[in-house]
Amino acid sequence: MNELILPAIISCIIAFFSVYVMMPPLIKYLGKKNLAVRDIHKKGEVMVVRPGGPALIVGVIASEIVLYGFLQLNEILAIILTTSIAFLVGYIDDRKVMGGWFKPIGLAVAALPIIFLGAYDSDLAFPLFGEVQIPILYLAIIIFMIVITGNTVNSIDVANGIASGFMVIASFTLSCALFILENYEVAIVSLPLGFISLAFYKYHKIPSKIFPGDSGALTLGAMYGAIAIVGEVEVIAAVALLPAVLNSFLFLATVKKIVDHRELNEKPVELTKDFKLRATKNKHARISLVRLIVAKTALSEKEVAIVIFKLALFSAFLAIITTFMMEFKI
Protein backbone atom coordinates (compact mmCIF):
# COMPACT_ATOMS: atom_id res chain seq x y z
CA MET A 1 0.00 0.00 0.00
CA ASN A 2 2.76 2.49 0.96
CA GLU A 3 4.47 2.13 -2.42
CA LEU A 4 1.24 3.30 -4.08
CA ILE A 5 1.12 6.65 -2.28
CA LEU A 6 3.68 8.44 -4.51
CA PRO A 7 2.11 7.34 -7.86
CA ALA A 8 -1.31 8.29 -6.47
CA ILE A 9 -0.21 11.81 -5.49
CA ILE A 10 1.69 12.45 -8.76
CA SER A 11 -1.15 11.18 -10.99
CA CYS A 12 -3.79 13.20 -9.10
CA ILE A 13 -1.71 16.40 -9.38
CA ILE A 14 -1.18 15.80 -13.12
CA ALA A 15 -4.87 15.00 -13.64
CA PHE A 16 -6.09 18.13 -11.87
CA PHE A 17 -3.57 20.66 -13.16
CA SER A 18 -3.42 19.44 -16.78
CA VAL A 19 -7.17 20.16 -17.08
CA TYR A 20 -7.05 23.30 -14.92
CA VAL A 21 -4.16 24.83 -16.89
CA MET A 22 -5.31 23.70 -20.34
CA MET A 23 -8.84 25.03 -20.01
CA PRO A 24 -8.24 28.84 -20.38
CA PRO A 25 -6.27 28.52 -23.67
CA LEU A 26 -8.82 25.97 -24.94
CA ILE A 27 -11.67 28.39 -24.14
CA LYS A 28 -9.79 31.17 -25.96
CA TYR A 29 -9.08 28.92 -28.98
CA LEU A 30 -12.70 27.69 -29.24
CA GLY A 31 -13.90 31.28 -28.93
CA LYS A 32 -11.64 32.40 -31.82
CA LYS A 33 -12.91 29.50 -33.95
CA ASN A 34 -16.47 30.54 -33.05
CA LEU A 35 -17.24 27.06 -31.73
CA ALA A 36 -19.92 28.27 -29.34
CA VAL A 37 -23.56 27.51 -28.64
CA ARG A 38 -26.26 29.58 -26.95
CA ASP A 39 -26.81 28.91 -23.26
CA ILE A 40 -30.58 28.48 -23.45
CA HIS A 41 -31.09 28.97 -19.70
CA LYS A 42 -29.63 32.48 -19.66
CA LYS A 43 -31.09 35.91 -20.34
CA GLY A 44 -30.07 37.30 -23.71
CA GLU A 45 -27.70 35.78 -26.24
CA VAL A 46 -25.12 34.26 -23.90
CA MET A 47 -22.76 32.10 -25.97
CA VAL A 48 -20.64 29.36 -24.37
CA VAL A 49 -17.79 27.57 -26.15
CA ARG A 50 -17.62 23.80 -26.53
CA PRO A 51 -16.32 21.09 -26.37
CA GLY A 52 -14.16 20.76 -23.25
CA GLY A 53 -13.49 17.11 -24.09
CA PRO A 54 -9.97 17.64 -25.57
CA ALA A 55 -8.63 18.99 -22.26
CA LEU A 56 -10.31 16.16 -20.33
CA ILE A 57 -8.77 13.43 -22.50
CA VAL A 58 -5.30 15.01 -22.12
CA GLY A 59 -5.81 14.86 -18.34
CA VAL A 60 -6.89 11.20 -18.54
CA ILE A 61 -4.04 10.08 -20.78
CA ALA A 62 -1.32 12.05 -18.95
CA SER A 63 -2.29 10.87 -15.47
CA GLU A 64 -2.94 7.25 -16.44
CA ILE A 65 0.33 6.97 -18.43
CA VAL A 66 2.21 8.10 -15.31
CA LEU A 67 0.37 5.41 -13.32
CA TYR A 68 1.20 2.84 -16.00
CA GLY A 69 4.87 3.78 -15.63
CA PHE A 70 4.68 2.89 -11.94
CA LEU A 71 2.24 -0.05 -11.93
CA GLN A 72 2.35 -1.52 -15.48
CA LEU A 73 -1.16 -2.93 -15.32
CA ASN A 74 -3.12 -4.04 -18.37
CA GLU A 75 -6.15 -2.52 -16.68
CA ILE A 76 -4.66 0.98 -17.07
CA LEU A 77 -4.08 0.45 -20.81
CA ALA A 78 -7.67 -0.76 -21.16
CA ILE A 79 -8.97 2.36 -19.38
CA ILE A 80 -6.83 4.67 -21.55
CA LEU A 81 -7.91 3.00 -24.82
CA THR A 82 -11.61 2.73 -23.93
CA THR A 83 -11.73 6.36 -22.76
CA SER A 84 -9.83 7.59 -25.84
CA ILE A 85 -12.17 5.80 -28.27
CA ALA A 86 -15.20 7.18 -26.37
CA PHE A 87 -13.66 10.66 -26.64
CA LEU A 88 -13.25 10.24 -30.42
CA VAL A 89 -16.87 9.09 -30.74
CA GLY A 90 -18.01 12.15 -28.80
CA TYR A 91 -15.72 14.49 -30.72
CA ILE A 92 -17.10 13.30 -34.07
CA ASP A 93 -20.61 13.91 -32.70
CA ASP A 94 -19.56 17.37 -31.49
CA ARG A 95 -18.30 18.38 -34.93
CA LYS A 96 -20.99 16.72 -37.01
CA VAL A 97 -24.32 15.82 -35.40
CA MET A 98 -24.79 12.09 -35.96
CA GLY A 99 -27.93 9.94 -35.61
CA GLY A 100 -29.14 8.42 -32.34
CA TRP A 101 -27.47 5.10 -33.26
CA PHE A 102 -23.95 6.53 -33.50
CA LYS A 103 -23.06 6.94 -29.83
CA PRO A 104 -24.31 3.50 -28.62
CA ILE A 105 -22.44 1.72 -31.44
CA GLY A 106 -19.33 3.88 -30.98
CA LEU A 107 -19.32 3.23 -27.23
CA ALA A 108 -19.76 -0.51 -27.84
CA VAL A 109 -16.57 -0.38 -29.95
CA ALA A 110 -14.89 1.61 -27.15
CA ALA A 111 -15.52 -1.32 -24.78
CA LEU A 112 -13.52 -3.77 -26.94
CA PRO A 113 -10.02 -2.94 -25.53
CA ILE A 114 -11.20 -4.14 -22.10
CA ILE A 115 -12.13 -7.49 -23.66
CA PHE A 116 -9.05 -7.84 -25.89
CA LEU A 117 -6.66 -6.92 -23.08
CA GLY A 118 -8.43 -9.33 -20.72
CA ALA A 119 -8.76 -6.57 -18.11
CA TYR A 120 -11.82 -8.07 -16.44
CA ASP A 121 -13.01 -10.85 -14.19
CA SER A 122 -16.12 -12.60 -15.49
CA ASP A 123 -17.58 -13.19 -12.00
CA LEU A 124 -20.28 -10.62 -11.28
CA ALA A 125 -20.46 -9.75 -7.56
CA PHE A 126 -23.72 -8.77 -5.86
CA PRO A 127 -24.23 -7.48 -2.31
CA LEU A 128 -25.42 -10.08 0.25
CA PHE A 129 -25.74 -12.90 -2.32
CA GLY A 130 -22.16 -13.41 -3.54
CA GLU A 131 -20.89 -13.93 -7.06
CA VAL A 132 -22.29 -15.47 -10.20
CA GLN A 133 -20.03 -16.96 -12.91
CA ILE A 134 -21.15 -15.85 -16.36
CA PRO A 135 -18.04 -16.13 -18.62
CA ILE A 136 -19.68 -15.47 -22.01
CA LEU A 137 -22.59 -13.33 -20.79
CA TYR A 138 -20.11 -11.05 -19.02
CA LEU A 139 -18.67 -9.97 -22.39
CA ALA A 140 -22.09 -8.52 -23.24
CA ILE A 141 -22.19 -6.84 -19.81
CA ILE A 142 -18.83 -5.12 -20.53
CA ILE A 143 -20.18 -3.63 -23.77
CA PHE A 144 -23.52 -2.78 -22.14
CA MET A 145 -21.78 -1.08 -19.19
CA ILE A 146 -19.68 1.29 -21.33
CA VAL A 147 -22.67 2.18 -23.53
CA ILE A 148 -24.84 2.85 -20.47
CA THR A 149 -22.32 4.84 -18.41
CA GLY A 150 -21.26 6.95 -21.41
CA ASN A 151 -24.82 7.77 -22.40
CA THR A 152 -26.17 8.33 -18.88
CA VAL A 153 -23.42 10.80 -17.98
CA ASN A 154 -24.11 12.54 -21.31
CA SER A 155 -27.83 12.64 -20.50
CA ILE A 156 -27.27 14.32 -17.10
CA ASP A 157 -25.43 17.21 -18.82
CA VAL A 158 -28.61 19.32 -18.63
CA ALA A 159 -27.46 22.60 -17.14
CA ASN A 160 -24.34 24.50 -16.05
CA GLY A 161 -22.00 22.42 -13.89
CA ILE A 162 -24.29 19.42 -13.42
CA ALA A 163 -22.39 16.74 -15.40
CA SER A 164 -18.98 17.67 -13.95
CA GLY A 165 -20.26 18.20 -10.38
CA PHE A 166 -22.19 14.94 -10.54
CA MET A 167 -19.07 13.10 -11.76
CA VAL A 168 -16.98 14.54 -8.91
CA ILE A 169 -19.40 12.93 -6.42
CA ALA A 170 -19.86 9.62 -8.32
CA SER A 171 -16.19 9.04 -9.14
CA PHE A 172 -14.86 9.81 -5.64
CA THR A 173 -17.56 7.46 -4.29
CA LEU A 174 -16.30 4.74 -6.62
CA SER A 175 -12.72 5.35 -5.43
CA CYS A 176 -13.89 5.12 -1.78
CA ALA A 177 -15.66 1.83 -2.54
CA LEU A 178 -12.49 0.42 -4.11
CA PHE A 179 -10.42 1.46 -1.06
CA ILE A 180 -13.01 -0.13 1.29
CA LEU A 181 -12.82 -3.37 -0.73
CA GLU A 182 -8.98 -3.17 -0.47
CA ASN A 183 -8.61 -3.08 -4.26
CA TYR A 184 -5.90 -0.44 -3.79
CA GLU A 185 -4.32 -0.47 -7.26
CA VAL A 186 -7.59 0.16 -9.14
CA ALA A 187 -8.63 2.64 -6.43
CA ILE A 188 -5.55 4.71 -7.25
CA VAL A 189 -6.16 4.29 -10.98
CA SER A 190 -9.68 5.67 -10.42
CA LEU A 191 -8.63 8.79 -8.47
CA PRO A 192 -7.63 10.91 -11.53
CA LEU A 193 -11.24 10.77 -12.81
CA GLY A 194 -12.44 12.63 -9.71
CA PHE A 195 -9.68 15.23 -9.97
CA ILE A 196 -10.25 15.74 -13.71
CA SER A 197 -13.98 16.28 -13.05
CA LEU A 198 -13.16 18.66 -10.18
CA ALA A 199 -10.80 20.78 -12.31
CA PHE A 200 -13.38 20.90 -15.10
CA TYR A 201 -16.14 21.85 -12.65
CA LYS A 202 -14.26 25.10 -11.95
CA TYR A 203 -14.98 26.23 -15.56
CA HIS A 204 -18.29 24.39 -16.04
CA LYS A 205 -20.13 25.60 -12.92
CA ILE A 206 -22.69 28.45 -13.16
CA PRO A 207 -22.07 30.59 -15.18
CA SER A 208 -20.35 28.11 -17.52
CA LYS A 209 -17.31 29.30 -19.44
CA ILE A 210 -17.22 26.05 -21.42
CA PHE A 211 -19.51 23.07 -22.03
CA PRO A 212 -18.11 19.51 -22.03
CA GLY A 213 -19.87 18.56 -25.28
CA ASP A 214 -20.39 14.92 -26.16
CA SER A 215 -16.61 14.40 -26.22
CA GLY A 216 -16.32 15.54 -22.59
CA ALA A 217 -19.38 13.70 -21.27
CA LEU A 218 -18.52 10.44 -23.06
CA THR A 219 -14.90 10.67 -21.86
CA LEU A 220 -16.02 10.94 -18.23
CA GLY A 221 -18.77 8.32 -18.58
CA ALA A 222 -16.71 5.71 -20.43
CA MET A 223 -13.78 6.07 -18.01
CA TYR A 224 -16.20 5.60 -15.10
CA GLY A 225 -17.61 2.43 -16.71
CA ALA A 226 -14.14 1.07 -17.52
CA ILE A 227 -13.00 1.57 -13.90
CA ALA A 228 -16.16 -0.20 -12.67
CA ILE A 229 -15.36 -3.24 -14.84
CA VAL A 230 -11.62 -3.53 -14.16
CA GLY A 231 -12.25 -2.88 -10.45
CA GLU A 232 -15.06 -5.48 -10.31
CA VAL A 233 -17.45 -2.95 -8.73
CA GLU A 234 -20.12 -2.89 -11.44
CA VAL A 235 -23.13 -2.94 -9.08
CA ILE A 236 -21.66 -0.29 -6.76
CA ALA A 237 -20.90 1.92 -9.79
CA ALA A 238 -24.48 1.56 -11.01
CA VAL A 239 -25.83 2.57 -7.58
CA ALA A 240 -23.58 5.67 -7.42
CA LEU A 241 -24.89 6.65 -10.86
CA LEU A 242 -28.60 6.25 -9.92
CA PRO A 243 -29.77 9.87 -10.57
CA ALA A 244 -28.31 9.70 -14.10
CA VAL A 245 -29.75 6.19 -14.60
CA LEU A 246 -33.13 7.51 -13.44
CA ASN A 247 -32.89 10.36 -15.96
CA SER A 248 -32.11 7.92 -18.81
CA PHE A 249 -34.87 5.58 -17.64
CA LEU A 250 -37.43 8.42 -17.67
CA PHE A 251 -36.23 9.37 -21.17
CA LEU A 252 -36.62 5.82 -22.52
CA ALA A 253 -39.90 5.23 -20.64
CA THR A 254 -41.54 8.22 -22.34
CA VAL A 255 -39.76 8.36 -25.73
CA LYS A 256 -39.77 4.53 -26.06
CA LYS A 257 -36.90 4.46 -28.58
CA ILE A 258 -33.17 5.17 -28.75
CA VAL A 259 -32.91 8.66 -30.19
CA ASP A 260 -30.67 11.67 -29.61
CA HIS A 261 -32.43 14.29 -27.41
CA ARG A 262 -31.57 16.93 -30.06
CA GLU A 263 -33.92 15.14 -32.46
CA LEU A 264 -36.91 15.75 -30.16
CA ASN A 265 -38.83 18.98 -30.72
CA GLU A 266 -40.81 19.22 -27.47
CA LYS A 267 -38.62 20.34 -24.57
CA PRO A 268 -39.40 18.95 -21.08
CA VAL A 269 -38.80 22.30 -19.35
CA GLU A 270 -39.34 25.94 -20.29
CA LEU A 271 -38.15 29.28 -18.97
CA THR A 272 -40.23 31.68 -16.91
CA LYS A 273 -39.98 35.44 -17.43
CA ASP A 274 -37.44 35.67 -14.60
CA PHE A 275 -35.36 32.88 -16.22
CA LYS A 276 -36.30 30.09 -13.87
CA LEU A 277 -36.94 26.56 -15.08
CA ARG A 278 -40.46 25.16 -14.91
CA ALA A 279 -42.09 21.96 -16.22
CA THR A 280 -43.70 22.28 -19.62
CA LYS A 281 -47.47 21.83 -19.85
CA ASN A 282 -46.98 20.07 -23.18
CA LYS A 283 -48.23 16.51 -22.53
CA HIS A 284 -46.27 15.17 -25.52
CA ALA A 285 -42.92 16.33 -24.14
CA ARG A 286 -40.73 13.67 -22.57
CA ILE A 287 -40.34 13.31 -18.82
CA SER A 288 -36.90 14.10 -17.48
CA LEU A 289 -35.28 14.36 -14.07
CA VAL A 290 -35.24 18.17 -14.31
CA ARG A 291 -38.91 18.24 -15.34
CA LEU A 292 -39.77 16.27 -12.19
CA ILE A 293 -37.61 18.53 -10.02
CA VAL A 294 -39.39 21.67 -11.26
CA ALA A 295 -42.84 20.03 -11.51
CA LYS A 296 -44.33 21.90 -8.55
CA THR A 297 -42.24 25.07 -8.37
CA ALA A 298 -40.09 26.95 -10.87
CA LEU A 299 -36.44 26.87 -9.79
CA SER A 300 -33.31 28.69 -10.90
CA GLU A 301 -30.60 26.73 -12.72
CA LYS A 302 -28.47 26.82 -9.57
CA GLU A 303 -31.31 25.46 -7.42
CA VAL A 304 -31.87 22.61 -9.89
CA ALA A 305 -28.14 21.78 -9.75
CA ILE A 306 -28.26 21.70 -5.93
CA VAL A 307 -31.20 19.23 -5.97
CA ILE A 308 -29.34 16.96 -8.42
CA PHE A 309 -26.18 17.11 -6.27
CA LYS A 310 -28.28 16.15 -3.22
CA LEU A 311 -29.63 13.17 -5.17
CA ALA A 312 -26.03 12.29 -6.17
CA LEU A 313 -24.93 12.44 -2.51
CA PHE A 314 -27.86 10.20 -1.54
CA SER A 315 -26.90 7.64 -4.20
CA ALA A 316 -23.26 7.92 -3.06
CA PHE A 317 -24.45 7.03 0.46
CA LEU A 318 -26.38 4.03 -0.93
CA ALA A 319 -23.29 2.98 -2.92
CA ILE A 320 -21.12 3.00 0.22
CA ILE A 321 -23.75 0.92 2.08
CA THR A 322 -23.75 -1.46 -0.91
CA THR A 323 -19.94 -1.70 -0.63
CA PHE A 324 -20.16 -2.80 3.01
CA MET A 325 -22.94 -5.25 2.06
CA MET A 326 -20.47 -6.92 -0.34
CA GLU A 327 -18.59 -8.23 2.69
CA PHE A 328 -21.64 -10.09 4.01
CA LYS A 329 -23.29 -13.18 2.52
CA ILE A 330 -26.77 -14.48 3.30
Place this chain on the structure above:
Amino acid sequence: MIHGQLFGFMFLMWILIIIGGGITVTILGPISISGFGELDSFLSSASKGLIAIILSVIWILVLNKMKNLIFRKTFSN
Protein backbone atom coordinates in the same frame (compact mmCIF):
# COMPACT_ATOMS: atom_id res chain seq x y z
CA MET B 1 -42.81 16.99 -1.86
CA ILE B 2 -41.75 15.99 -5.37
CA HIS B 3 -38.12 16.00 -4.20
CA GLY B 4 -39.05 13.55 -1.42
CA GLN B 5 -40.70 11.34 -4.06
CA LEU B 6 -37.48 11.41 -6.10
CA PHE B 7 -35.41 10.26 -3.12
CA GLY B 8 -38.03 7.56 -2.44
CA PHE B 9 -37.96 6.37 -6.04
CA MET B 10 -34.16 6.17 -6.00
CA PHE B 11 -34.32 4.15 -2.80
CA LEU B 12 -36.79 1.77 -4.49
CA MET B 13 -34.41 1.46 -7.47
CA TRP B 14 -31.67 0.48 -5.03
CA ILE B 15 -33.87 -2.14 -3.32
CA LEU B 16 -34.74 -3.56 -6.76
CA ILE B 17 -31.02 -3.80 -7.62
CA ILE B 18 -30.34 -5.73 -4.38
CA ILE B 19 -33.31 -8.08 -4.94
CA GLY B 20 -32.40 -8.45 -8.64
CA GLY B 21 -28.86 -9.43 -7.60
CA GLY B 22 -30.24 -12.08 -5.27
CA ILE B 23 -32.48 -13.52 -7.98
CA THR B 24 -29.59 -13.47 -10.47
CA VAL B 25 -27.25 -15.36 -8.13
CA THR B 26 -29.98 -17.82 -7.08
CA ILE B 27 -31.37 -18.56 -10.56
CA LEU B 28 -28.49 -17.92 -12.97
CA GLY B 29 -25.65 -19.20 -10.81
CA PRO B 30 -26.62 -22.89 -10.60
CA ILE B 31 -27.61 -23.26 -14.29
CA SER B 32 -25.44 -25.87 -15.97
CA ILE B 33 -26.51 -27.81 -19.04
CA SER B 34 -24.80 -31.13 -19.77
CA GLY B 35 -25.20 -34.00 -22.23
CA PHE B 36 -24.52 -32.00 -25.40
CA GLY B 37 -20.74 -32.48 -25.49
CA GLU B 38 -18.86 -29.39 -26.69
CA LEU B 39 -22.11 -27.42 -26.86
CA ASP B 40 -22.61 -27.63 -23.08
CA SER B 41 -20.91 -24.33 -22.19
CA PHE B 42 -22.51 -22.53 -25.15
CA LEU B 43 -26.00 -23.76 -24.21
CA SER B 44 -25.43 -22.88 -20.53
CA SER B 45 -24.37 -19.35 -21.49
CA ALA B 46 -27.22 -18.95 -23.97
CA SER B 47 -29.81 -20.01 -21.39
CA LYS B 48 -28.23 -17.72 -18.77
CA GLY B 49 -28.32 -14.88 -21.29
CA LEU B 50 -31.98 -15.52 -22.10
CA ILE B 51 -32.97 -15.61 -18.43
CA ALA B 52 -30.92 -12.46 -17.76
CA ILE B 53 -32.78 -10.62 -20.53
CA ILE B 54 -36.15 -11.79 -19.15
CA LEU B 55 -35.13 -10.66 -15.62
CA SER B 56 -34.03 -7.26 -16.98
CA VAL B 57 -37.35 -6.78 -18.79
CA ILE B 58 -39.24 -7.69 -15.61
CA TRP B 59 -37.02 -5.23 -13.66
CA ILE B 60 -37.84 -2.43 -16.11
CA LEU B 61 -41.58 -3.23 -16.06
CA VAL B 62 -41.67 -3.21 -12.24
CA LEU B 63 -39.74 0.08 -12.20
CA ASN B 64 -42.14 1.56 -14.75
CA LYS B 65 -45.14 0.54 -12.63
CA MET B 66 -43.54 2.13 -9.57
CA LYS B 67 -42.74 5.29 -11.53
CA ASN B 68 -46.40 5.61 -12.57
CA LEU B 69 -47.54 4.91 -9.01
CA ILE B 70 -45.21 7.42 -7.34
CA PHE B 71 -45.37 10.24 -9.89
CA ARG B 72 -49.01 9.76 -11.03
CA LYS B 73 -50.17 13.09 -9.57
CA THR B 74 -47.19 14.93 -11.02
CA PHE B 75 -47.75 13.50 -14.49
CA SER B 76 -51.48 14.24 -14.49
CA ASN B 77 -50.95 17.92 -13.53
